[in-house]
Amino acid sequence: MNKKLLILLILVCFLFSVSVASAKIVRIGGVAPLTGGAATYGASTKNGCLLAFKAVNAEGGIDIGGTKYLINYIFEDDQGSPEVAANAFRKLIDQDEVVAILGSVMSKCTLAGAPIAQDAGVPVISPTSTAVQVTLTGDYIFRACFLDPFQGAVVATFSTNDLKAKTAAVIFDNANDYTKGLAEAFRESFEKLGGKVVAYESFTDEDKTTDFSAQLTNIKSANPDVIFLDAYYSAAALMAKQARGLGITVPFVGADGWDSAEFPKLGGEAVEGGYFCNHYSPEDPRPIVQNFVKKYAETYGQTPDALATLAYDAALILIDSLQRAGSTDGAAIRDAIFATNLECVSGQITFNENGDPIKKAAIIKVENGKFVFQKFVQP
């Protein structure tokens, strides 16, 4: 047992070394996967948040209750695993005493961390956790992204009204609550609008699945007017390629999981002419959007994807709420977040009583390897 004690003692030393140096600094925690299969998403999320906080720090910090504070962004890796996410949330709350947490990317990780933050009274804004349960954990838990039912309805409305689709096929990841929720929502709205979902195919875990030919063959024989490729951009690109390889020619539609500059590169010819629902359009002339896209490209050398955008928005909401709350008290920040009415990259954001944002969705078309804005949709 000596070894355990020794390690504990070392841990304790670090606790002290961390808590000594702090003056006029407000600590904000971030949780996202940096290692493991979802590391790409984590990197985008981290970059988005960092961009917002760096801008604030460059202007001399954030004004809370009349004093200027510098933001110290403490980032923790959750490996995409709920257990590790719980440790990361605990560490941020107990060890670093952060005032709020931005994270995590996956719903399962946020759900593991949320009860801890709720009990400790630390507000959490998850940029991308779409599962309905997330914000139902308690009043300290918020999110910056669409809910699945909303987005599913947007895609269904667009498919029926603009693409004149009577029948649709859905292919989704049944191991991912985001895609699964979206598929259910799409089916429901599409059938409510008079259409028919002729094929409802799933696969298990896009990290583990690269071959979709069995599902796509089924879809092909069902002969739909439109196919909803309900997955993140890498899997969606794979599916699109394989579908074209099987001789399927109908258009593809998708959701915000498609939004990445990588998507047209990965999908190539196959994803040309596809439509997807997104939070914003890079062509949007609003200065906040243009500014964000430009600064992001300058800093990281790439176009921001959906995760970076939502992370940036979450950071903006938090900064704004901190200023309005005028204190670093958890309850005050929570109330301020509820009262948010802020112009963000993804539009004017307000929160409903659950802590879910209310905003509208943009439809984007993939054309010549670029994203072209089509229209705003409010179902």
Next chain:
Amino acid sequence: MKIIKNIINLIKKYYKFILITVLVYLLIEILNGTTPIVPRLLTRYYMQILMFALINIIMTVSLNLINGFTGQFSIGHAGFMCIGAYTSAYFTTILFKAAKMAYFPQLALFIFSLIIGGLMAAIAGYLIGLPTLKLKGDYLAIVTLAFGEIVRSIVRASDEIAAFLNRIGLINFSETIDKISGPRGLSTIPALSKFWLVYVISILSVVIMRNFIYSTHGRACLSIRENEVAAETMGINTTRYKIIAFSLSAFFAGVGGGLFAHVLRFIHPDNFSFIKSIDYLIYLYAGGMGSITGSILAATGLTILPEFLRVINFQQWRMVIYPLLLVILMLRKPDGIFGNREFSFLVPKRKEVN
């Protein structure tokens, strides 16, 4: 009077063991800030890691029963954990709302649910063990792996399976399954795993498993490990003992899973993937096969190590350092840190013959 005498005898016999467990507990409680003299040094972050470490001890020692002491090779331990976690969470979260109960009924319900979870896991262990324990070595390994993945996939597809059964009119339990919400993960589990409880249960589990190992049945298991054919020749029903070891191990894995669910308060099928089984395998072999001491120390150390690397701000590297240390350890000490050795307080004193 006899009872008191017995207890005194027991304490005399095991005073070292009792002393050490009690002292460790007291030390942790003191560092936890229970006494007014010492400030709170162990934040809840450390307590949480310690709880995970204790659960991992249960898991590793129970895996040791199969892999270390009976000489079988199972890599599907997370499957049993999954069954235990979901069963006990079902009892405390869905069937009875433990969150709204008074303290003692809540505690009783929790312990009851842990035992039920363990039993369910043991039944699963029995069912999978019966037809497959005839398999040898790697074939058994791969079947247990398959079992773990099947359990996880069933939980994950539980809503679809329920809908399917409902459609063909067999059984209708869609509503219940909906509440378990397989692919989305079961949240709002009450935080019933208090530190003292996890501590006591893990000590109890380790003691029971240790006693099993040094009992007649345990000896039979050991003989299977050493030489199965010879054991059979000596009249030991090897299949029976393998199944006993398998079920017992599964039982404790189930209990560990139940505790895990109530520490994390959220369970998702992905918690219990193949990677998790591999983790326990690593803890086991790093500590030394067939050594309870090794399992305990390795499970504790390797649970703390990644978090320690996080605290010293090395998190980019921790998943690189961890396997590297493992490889170096296995190259330097192929039998694990402890090999077959044990701390003396874990080994019963030999009775003098004659």
Next chain:
Amino acid sequence: MQYPVILYKTVKIFFKKLGKNMTKKQLSDSINNNILNYNKWANWKKYVFISVIILFFLFLYILSFGIQSFLQQLVNGIQLGSIYALIALGYTMIYGIIKLINFAHGDLFMFGAYISCFLGNYLIAHNFGFPFIVVLIFSMAVTALLGMTIEKIAYKPLRFKPRLAALITALGVSLFLENFFALSPENVPFPLNKIVFGPRFLPFPALIADATYDIAGITINNIKILDIIITVILMILLQYIVKKTMIGKAMRAVAFHKDACLMMGININNIISITFGIGTSLAAAAGTLFALTYGQLQSPYLGIWPGLKAFIAAVLGGIGSIPGAMLGSYVMGISETFATSINSNFGYVIAFVILIVVLIFKPAGLLGKFTKEKV
């Protein structure tokens, strides 16, 4: 209420029978194998029975999905099986020689795919002729070097130590490879940031122009045909090396008895090195074909699941047996495809269910030999 009772009774009888019959069956099998000159086709009734069941299911499938869909799925399944087979061949070979489940095999597969990706991009940018062949050979060579290095550093010192120590080391190597290469270059100091791949998704260069053929309503892709052809060629080549050449003979000898080999003057270190080289170069070939087929590299973790599935396929076919690995892979690929098309939720599980069922009835896999334990 009667359904659960029936179910319970069936399960009970099933397990009862298994529990009683297995030892007897094994005993009779081993006696047949070793004492009486056992005729493989003696119990032809069993094979007929199994074939009838399979045909029945096929008939049901065709009835409900149509012949066209059936043939298309068959093609899909064979193609998926080929990818598994390529990985499984390397697995089974290494296992056959040193009885080590090389968990790092899936990661060497990943490494091969990344090497081909980088080299392929370079060659295409410089208008090099026949990029595919060059890339394939280069990546096989580099990965073989890495495989042999790993063997020298991590497995060789454990050769005469407990077998499981090597297994855990293999796990460690596997975790190390995937996590190391997944580090993002921005966060890594200088010399290493040139090596690591980063967690990003990479498009794989189109080394061969994609072409789709439509034969009687069944769509097939030229790359998929290539997969199948290369798999078959490599399997024949491998079988030739193992069965007909001196090195192959030495490999089989090492697999049979290491100490005797030492006495006969066979350099077992070299033989094991060569085995590793061949096995890992097969993994690299599989990686290259895999990436070419799907046109994308997901992350350095991409090797885990194909590797695991291929391992299961190898066990299914009888680990250590080269035709077995091939057969197991095709059985898995095809059954997975059909199961997925019937209900896509169960496609993932079906591999495992088939595995358990096969191993219950044939404990050494489809083509594996049941070795009697020596006392």
